[in-house]
Amino acid sequence: MEIIILPSYDQVSREISNRIISAVHKKPDLVLGLATGKTMLGIYQKIVQDYKKGRVDLRKVKTFNLDEYIGFDSSDSVTFHSYMNKNFFSQVNIPPENIFMLPSRPKNIDAACHKFEEEIKKAGGIDLQILGIGREGHIGFNEPSSSLQARTRVKTLTKTTLKDNFGLKKGPRFALTMGIGTIMDSKEIILAASGKQKAEAVAGAVEGPISASCPASILQFHKQARIIIDEKAASLLKRKDYYKWVWKHKKEVDDVIKD
Numbered sequence: 001m002e003i004i005i006l007p008s009y010d011q012v013s014r015e016i017s018n019r020i021i022s023a024v025h026k027k028p029d030l031v032l033g034l035a036t037g038k039t040m041l042g043i044y045q046k047i048v049q050d051y052k053k054g055r056v057d058l059r060k061v062k063t064f065n066l067d068e069y070i071g072f073d074s075s076d077s078v079t080f081h082s083y084m085n086k087n088f089f090s091q092v093n094i095p096p097e098n099i100f101m102l103p104s105r106p107k108n109i110d111a112a113c114h115k116f117e118e119e120i121k122k123a124g125g126i127d128l129q130i131l132g133i134g135r136e137g138h139i140g141f142n143e144p145s146s147s148l149q150a151r152t153r154v155k156t157l158t159k160t161t162l163k164d165n166f167g168l169k170k171g172p173r174f175a176l177t178m179g180i181g182t183i184m185d186s187k188e189i190i191l192a193a194s195g196k197q198k199a200e201a202v203a204g205a206v207e208g209p210i211s212a213s214c215p216a217s218i219l220q221f222h223k224q225a226r227i228i229i230d231e232k233a234a235s236l237l238k239r240k241d242y243y244k245w246v247w248k249h250k251k252e253v254d255d256v257i258k259d
Helices: 009-026 038-052 080-087 109-122 159-166 180-184 196-207 215-221 240-249 252-258
Strands: 002-006 031-034 062-065 067-069 128-131 153-156 174-177 188-193 225-230
Touching (some): 002 009, 002 240, 009 188, 009 225, 038 080, 038 188, 062 109, 067 080, 109 174, 188 215, 196 215, 215 225
Parallel strands (some): 002 225, 031 062, 031 128
Antiparallel strands (some): 067 174
């Protein structure tokens, strides 16, 4: 696990967007796992900016979104279909047939989840999965106590998640989500976090024990996971200075070999 701590949310967004664009340059038909939420907005904005400047071509990219609320028409503003169309898909050139999202009104939940898993397999697996993290350490909608090997399925949302996502408004109680086992199959994972409200969850994920009580902690087992966060989200990390030291001197390895 690599921990990258940057001074601000804007720099976190730029670092992650640059990594996504670099991955597309290396593999134009990249299979990209996407997340939603406030943290992702800056990342999508910067990719859109670079796309409009001709710095990246996304027409061969395939995308799979992590999750979706149940019980709404896909056009409803509460859905992640709507979020993604507004903030990303409508502004870049990813073909509609290359965009895979879980349904908000599935006729058969089990069948919809199975189909989603099969589409990921048909695409050759997810090359790069982008994640956010909830205040209780969830990734996707894999809330605390979720199985660390689960596949795509329906989950009941916690009161904390509902409050964070909807405030005082009444929100949906259920969502379909990519399972932790599915997420962990991704070849590379980047988790983004910003703000002091995420500091406890980040500390649990990075330095805590592997536990279903903090689902993101499973990323400690992934062969290529990066946690890219701002100073406030890193504020409770005990080894923060070490992580900064490693990041600062990482590129010196090549110089040492040459010497």
